[in-house]
Amino acid sequence: MDDLIRQHILPGLKNDALDELGDSARLNLASGSLCFTTDSYVVKPLFFNGGDIGKLAVCGTVNDLAVAGSKPVALALSLIIEDGFEMELLDKILVSVGETARQVGVDIVTGDTKTVESGAADRIFINTAGIGIRLAGVDLGFEKIAVGDKIIINGTIGDHGMTVISQREEMKFRSQLKSDCASLAGLIGELLENTSGIKFMRDPTRGGLAATLNEIARSTALSVEIRETDIPIRPAVQAAADMLGFDVLAIANEGKFVAIVSPESADECLNICRNNKLGKEANIIGEIVGTLDVPLVEIETRIGGKRIVQMPYGRELPRIC
Amino acid sequence: MDDLIRQHILPGLKNDALDELGDSARLNLASGSLCFTTDSYVVKPLFFNGGDIGKLAVCGTVNDLAVAGSKPVALALSLIIEDGFEMELLDKILVSVGETARQVGVDIVTGDTKTVESGAADRIFINTAGIGIRLAGVDLGFEKIAVGDKIIINGTIGDHGMTVISQREEMKFRSQLKSDCASLAGLIGELLENTSGIKFMRDPTRGGLAATLNEIARSTALSVEIRETDIPIRPAVQAAADMLGFDVLAIANEGKFVAIVSPESADECLNICRNNKLGKEANIIGEIVGTLDVPLVEIETRIGGKRIVQMPYGRELPRIC
Numbered sequence: 109m110d111d112l113i114r115q116h117i118l119p120g121l122k123n124d125a126l127d128e129l130g131d132s133a134r135l136n137l138a139s140g141s142l143c144f145t146t147d148s149y150v151v152k153p154l155f156f157n158g159g160d161i162g163k164l165a166v167c168g169t170v171n172d173l174a175v176a177g178s179k180p181v182a183l184a185l186s187l188i189i190e191d192g193f194e195m196e197l198l199d200k201i202l203v204s205v206g207e208t209a210r211q212v213g214v215d216i217v218t219g220d221t222k223t224v225e226s227g228a229a230d231r232i233f234i235n236t237a238g239i240g241i242r243l244a245g246v247d248l249g250f251e252k253i254a255v256g257d258k259i260i261i262n263g264t265i266g267d268h269g270m271t272v273i274s275q276r277e278e279m280k281f282r283s284q285l286k287s288d289c290a291s292l293a294g295l296i297g298e299l300l301e302n303t304s305g306i307k308f309m310r311d312p313t314r315g316g317l318a319a320t321l322n323e324i325a326r327s328t329a330l331s332v333e334i335r336e337t338d339i340p341i342r343p344a345v346q347a348a349a350d351m352l353g354f355d356v357l358a359i360a361n362e363g364k365f366v367a368i369v370s371p372e373s374a375d376e377c378l379n380i381c382r383n384n385k386l387g388k389e390a391n392i393i394g395e396i397v398g399t400l401d402v403p404l405v406e407i408e409t410r411i412g413g414k415r416i417v418q419m420p421y422g423r424e425l426p427r428i429c
Numbered sequence: 430m431d432d433l434i435r436q437h438i439l440p441g442l443k444n445d446a447l448d449e450l451g452d453s454a455r456l457n458l459a460s461g462s463l464c465f466t467t468d469s470y471v472v473k474p475l476f477f478n479g480g481d482i483g484k485l486a487v488c489g490t491v492n493d494l495a496v497a498g499s500k501p502v503a504l505a506l507s508l509i510i511e512d513g514f515e516m517e518l519l520d521k522i523l524v525s526v527g528e529t530a531r532q533v534g535v536d537i538v539t540g541d542t543k544t545v546e547s548g549a550a551d552r553i554f555i556n557t558a559g560i561g562i563r564l565a566g567v568d569l570g571f572e573k574i575a576v577g578d579k580i581i582i583n584g585t586i587g588d589h590g591m592t593v594i595s596q597r598e599e600m601k602f603r604s605q606l607k608s609d610c611a612s613l614a615g616l617i618g619e620l621l622e623n624t625s626g627i628k629f630m631r632d633p634t635r636g637g638l639a640a641t642l643n644e645i646a647r648s649t650a651l652s653v654e655i656r657e658t659d660i661p662i663r664p665a666v667q668a669a670a671d672m673l674g675f676d677v678l679a680i681a682n683e684g685k686f687v688a689i690v691s692p693e694s695a696d697e698c699l700n701i702c703r704n705n706k707l708g709k710e711a712n713i714i715g716e717i718v719g720t721l722d723v724p725l726v727e728i729e730t731r732i733g734g735k736r737i738v739q740m741p742y743g744r745e746l747p748r749i750c
Contacts (some may be wrong), residue, residue, distance in 0.1 A: 140458030401691030
């Protein structure tokens with residue numbers, strides 16, 4: 109275990125806090141106003157077009173910190189490894205973790221490694237917990253959302269989920285699909301620093317856009333209206349979803365945020381997004397509307413009708429992230 | 430998943446930060462001088478005499494923060510659950526998590542739950558990451574350790590590891606064994622507030638006392654001498670270890686710390702320990718000694734000889750914590 113840590117895990121993740129090799133990392137942050145998050149990653153397959161479990165574990169946790177209005181600064185990395193897991197693959201995953209963390213500008217400051225016997229885990233699971241420093245003057249929350257607010261998404265939906273599913277199902281056109289797995293910290297930081305009209309942000313991962321919008325409706329007691337024609341979806345993603353019988357609205361994304369913004373600042377937000385490579389296809393997809401009744405998420409379909417977008421229910425797709 | 434979280438996971442863990450149910454918890458800490466740690470728990474069996482995976486997951490992470498010289502304030506809880514895992518057992522584990530956290534005075538502020546298909550994990554794995562606020566004026570580290578410093582342990586060794594192993598092996602006298610699983614945050618806080626001679630602390634979990642002392646020798650380039658007669662060991666633990674062929678020095682503990690203290694403050698530290706229920710059997714077990722050669726950990730045996738205590742090597746005992 110000591111050799112595994114020193115020879116395979118540490119080399120790619122070098123930084124002062126980690127090098128101390130204490131059981132805890134010591135951090136001196138500019139402020140004690142923090143965000144703190146955790147996520148376990150059990151994605152299958154471990155490597156997919158556009159990413160792998162290592163990149164996902166860094167980006168997913170970084171994105172949770174970013175949408176909460178903080179600058180991600182430190183991650184903790186915990187590995188559960190099945191006995192017999194190939195060392196070359198472990199190295200490949202750790203290189204990906206290290207490279208992604210460097211690109212994002214976040215340090216892996218502490219970690220843990222457990223091995224379990226063959227059959228007790230499916231190859232490797234990764235947990236990343238993260239700390240972000242809250243951006244001064246930024247205070248996002250459901251309670252800020254008001255009737256008339258615009259709903260912005262920074263690009264196409266369903267890419268991550270459909271890529272993983274199609275790879276698992278060995279679908280023929282899977283090469284046309286690519287996960288959107290990416291860190292949103294840069295783009296979100298830019299948005300929050302340069303505009304003041306953002307009320308709330310969330311990354312629509314498990315349960316996709318449908319889950320995020322239903323959560324907004326439930327938490328605000330306001331309804332949500334979106335327009336199908338305004339939601340960016342790649343044709344290959346739509347085709348894969350249709351073929352396998354999935355609703356793209358409920359499919360996981362790993363490089364997308366939903367932002368609820370005041371009507372006055374919507375265009376400015378959109379411009380900032382579209383000037384960033386992670387927001388080129390950003391769009392206003394709908395609005396927050398008042399309701400006298402039960403709050404709902406409704407979609408205006410391509411043919412002009414309306415249908416309710418439900419909270420995804422029943423057994424969800426396992427091991428998408 | 431939503432029901433699982435709202436009905437089973439949240440009720441026992443209630444606090445303001447968690448109730449927001451964001452993907453990140455927002456914390457306002459008194460200071461940005463923090464400790465940050467993570468650990469995954471894969472212990473088998475899930476329930477053992479003296480504890481369970483839930484209690485272990487809280488205490489283990491709290492102890493990592495405490496020995497680093499911080500006051501634990503917030504934990505993140507992440508569950509990986511095998512499909513088909515009994516809901517009653519999950520509830521029992523979560524009650525244990527909640528109760529232990531309350532006793533320790535630490536909040537579970539954020540979390541994550543993933544399910545994997547039957548056969549892809551062994552029932553349940555838990556990751557807890559934690560944040561502690563560094564105690565003012567406390568600065569522990571290997572670099573503080575000097576020749577003549579005393580080595581204190583707060584009680585008997587090997588209890589946790591031998592309890593788990595004996596339960597797994599279904600040994601007859603397993604009822605006489607009980608894990609020492611406990612939060613050390615209170616006792617350590619008391620020690621660090623009331624004495625100034627503590628140089629370094631570590632909780633000897635995996636690899637036991639042998640691993641911790643070897644790490645000290647390696648990191649300080651000083652040798653360590655301990656006396657077998659001064660190391661508290663319960664007779665049942667020694668008997669179980671002898672029967673199964675284990676060295677108690679290398680067995681995991683979950684409610685113990687090793688403290689390296691200046692000779693002047695050793696008695697004061699010992700007194701504080703012995704007045705606390707988690708330190709009644711505390712003892713000075715040895716000293717830091719100079720070396721002109723390779724730094725070693727040596728033990729003076731009961732019969733007066735000396736032997737080298739090696740870093741535990743080879744395949745370590747799996748799933749002890």
